[in-house]
Amino acid sequence: MNVEQLRQSVKAKWLGYYRENRSWLIRLGVWVNCEGQRRPSSSFILATLSILEPHLTQMMPLVVDLSTNPDRIVAALGLNFNPDSELSELEALNQAEDDPADEPLRMLPSGATDAVNPAIAPSPSRRSAMIDEDCRGIRRSAPTEPLRE
Structure with a gap:
């Protein structure tokens, strides 16, 4: 598999996984802003793709x-994008190219739904979601001064 095929494969698999699990991923505390893109943290993306x-x-x-910089690895793989925006663009392209009566865009199945046993899986760390190498988390920080009555 050459590099471009690998990039296309990981992008298709990442978007397919994201699309299937969007309902809970958007609420998970792994979102960062990296180089102007809102996306899950590099560590989360790389762990999922592994x-x-x-x-x-x-x-x-x-x-x-x-x-060793996960943000550079994600960028080199061509995954530094907002998955919601990317899916919207792909669906718009699919509708423009195909007859509206055709089926919607299909992504590759994730294949990971049966691989994780929640009873033995370790709980995720929130610290890595807040600090992901060069990117910053999007959570609001607590006020630095105490509230006065």
Whole structure:
């Protein structure tokens, strides 16, 4: 698999996973603003893709030797985008190219729904969602001064 095929594969799998799980992902505290894009944190994206794309898992030792910055890895994979905006654009393109009576855009299945056992899966850390290398979380911080009565 060449690099461009890998980029297309991870993008399709990421968007398919996001589309299927959007209802709870939008409420999860993993969202950051990175280089002007609102998206889940790089660590979250890479962890998800490590399950969805076996070719990426095989390449990760080499990739991490080249850069330990998850934001740079996500950008190099072509995934520094807002998944909601990207899905909207793809659906608009699909409707413009196809007859409206045709089926809507279909993404590759995630394949990860059966792989995780919630009884043994570790609980996620909120700290990594707030600080993800070069990107900042979008949560509002607590006021620095105490409230006066």
